[in-house]
Amino acid sequence: MNTFAFLFHPFDLPILFKKGIKEESIGRMNQRFVERTLRWLEPIKRESAKIKSITGSEALCEMIMVPLICDQILYMDPKFVLDKTIKAAELAVKMKVSLIGLGAYLSPVGRRGVLISKAVNTPVTSGTTYTISTAIEATIKATESIGLKIQNTKITIIGATGSIGKACASFLARKVNTLVLSARNIERLEKLKSELEQMHGVSAKIECNVNPKESVKNSDIVVISTSCPSEILSVFDLPAGCIVCDISVPHNITASDAEQTDVLVIDGGLVQVPSPVDFEYLALPPGVAYACLSEAMILALEGRFESFSCGGEISYEKIMEINALAAKHGFKLANFRSFGKIVDDATIERIKKARKNRK
Ligand SMILES: NC(=O)c1ccc[n+]([C@@H]2O[C@H](COP(=O)([O-])OP(=O)(O)OC[C@H]3O[C@@H](n4cnc5c(N)ncnc54)[C@H](OP(=O)(O)O)[C@@H]3O)[C@@H](O)[C@H]2O)c1
Structure with missing residues (x-):
């Protein structure tokens, strides 16, 4: 089955610790201490999910969390953030994925995926289109x-x-x-x-x-x-x-x-996805996904293992192309x-x- 990875990051600390620590106890912890600890955490494999297109084709999504919150991605040394994202991409490659998608604040990292793709010799898409x-x-x-x-x-x-x-x-x-x-x-x-x-x-x-x-x-x-x-x-x-x-x-x-x-x-x-996916860490209703994740799903279902949205500006033709592929596989605006x-x-x-x- 076509397999892809989606690299995501927690938006804030409560999401990161959803499984391990109760939200109230995070409030009592020293936030700076927790943020400093995150720096040393390695990327972690989270959920897997099977996606099914209305054409019948299937793809497997491996969710990999880069343990950095928004402020860290924005304000820490860009090289540190890039290296950590590349580590997550290396983990994805070990899982034999054919495409890597980037989510939210990771989309602009490494010149919008270019440096990550080069480092792991695997196509990367930022989900921007x-x-x-x-x-x-x-x-x-x-x-x-x-x-x-x-x-x-x-x-x-x-x-x-x-x-x-x-x-x-x-x-x-x-x-x-x-x-x-x-x-x-x-x-x-x-x-x-x-x-x-x-x-x-x-x-x-x-x-x-x-x-x-x-x-x-x-x-x-x-x-x-x-x-x-x-x-x-x-x-x-x-x-x-x-x-x-x-x-x-x-x-x-x-x-x-x-x-x-x-x-x-x-x-x-x-986006309304054509199969009932339910990603716990994204905190979205079942069957709904962010457009950046949906882009990676669509490309994997289509077998288009290429750096579709990577680097510079996005052309009108690319937008039309992803629209057509989305419709073909049953993805639509939620x-x-x-x-x-x-x-x-x-x-x-x-x-x-x-x-x-x-x-
Ligand atoms: N729903 C999805 O599937 C999806 C997918 C990808 C990205 N996103 C989200 O879309 C957003 C934008 O992503 P992007 O890749 O376009 O980011 P980007 O290229 O880094 O652009 C960010 C824009 O925000 C402006 N900005 C930053 N801070 C601001 C502030 N305090 N007040 C007003 N403007 C501010 C920046 O200009 P200045 O620096 O001049 O202010 C720039 O114009 C992010 O939140 C990202 O997580 C959503």
């Missing part, structure tokens, strides 16, 4: 769900200069009325703005804003895809009737009081969920009503 595809699809679906035409919308992308944000910006710049690009670095935002304005078929008014709260003013839809592991916006920062597609893993908008507000925050980048709960018709009606009352 299918994540971009699902982010765009979710944005369009969210727009339509509240009865808006995409050409009349103002859409803000937070994390616009990142690999996922930039691809979404390139696509949406040809579709929307106003596109607001947001991130922390103004030079990179301005550069992206002028690149987009020179692209063929771009008609949107493009603005840059380094302040996330200001950037979402009067927006219809907000796409968030950043490498910030904590809250960037509160639901109270958003205009009435706004829909947010939060692709970031971990998310950048927290759940507090979300149900009482007149905005909708969708958990982005989630039903909209907000903080883990399915979004029902009543919620959509609430958002539409809030939009009507918007000044």
Whole structure:
């Protein structure tokens, strides 16, 4: 059977210790001590799962955990993080996998997989292409769900200069009325703005804003895809009737009081898989997986053992290609969920009503 490995990392300490230590006791431990200890832990093999396509083909997924949390991947010596990820890839190779997928904050490691693939002489895919595809699809679906035409919308992308944000910006710049690009670095935002304005078929008014709260003013839809592991916006920062597609893993908008507000925050980048997989460490509903993991599944089911999303920017043709393969094997955008709960018709009606009352 086609076998692939998926390298993932815990987002925070409670997830890491899910099996061994109770959550309350982590609170009592010295967090810095635990983080320092993690540095010396070796990558660990976790669950295995069989994936079945609607075509009948099957693949085996081996989950390997790189024991580093988000902050460590972001702020530790990049060489240390790369070496640890390569160790995880070596473990995968020992298990005779034909492809290695990277998840969440591991996607950008080693020049988006290039150095990892080279080190273990095995194809590596960062999962970015299918994540971009699902982010765009979710944005369009969210727009339509509240009865808006995409050409009349103002859409803000937070994390616009990142690999996922930039691809979404390139696509949406040809579709929307106003596109607001947001991130922390103004030079990179301005550069992206002028690149987009020179692209063929771009008609949107493009603005840059380094302040996330200001950037979402009067927006219809907000796409968030950043490498910030904590809250960037509160639901109270958003205009009435706004829909947010939060692709970031971990998310950048927290759940507090979300149900009482007149905005909708969708958990982005989630895919309905054609078989009932249930990965304990990813804490997702059965049958649902992150798009980056789904990309590795699709490639393994197709027998495409190649570094599909690896290194530089992702082309439109690649996005179309992974879309076609996803459909062939029965993968599709998961039903909209907000903080883990399915979004029902009543919620959509609430958002539409809030939009009507918007000044
Ligand atoms: N759902 C999935 O399957 C899936 C798959 C892969 C990745 N992801 C998630 O998608 C997110 C983005 O991934 P990526 O590979 O595109 O990352 P990336 O290429 O590193 O880009 C990160 C972007 O976030 C911006 N940023 C960082 N901190 C910020 C802050 N505090 N406020 C505003 N902007 C900030 C960065 O620009 P500045 O530095 O200028 O601020 C940059 O534009 C991550 O959370 C990742 O885990 C999800």
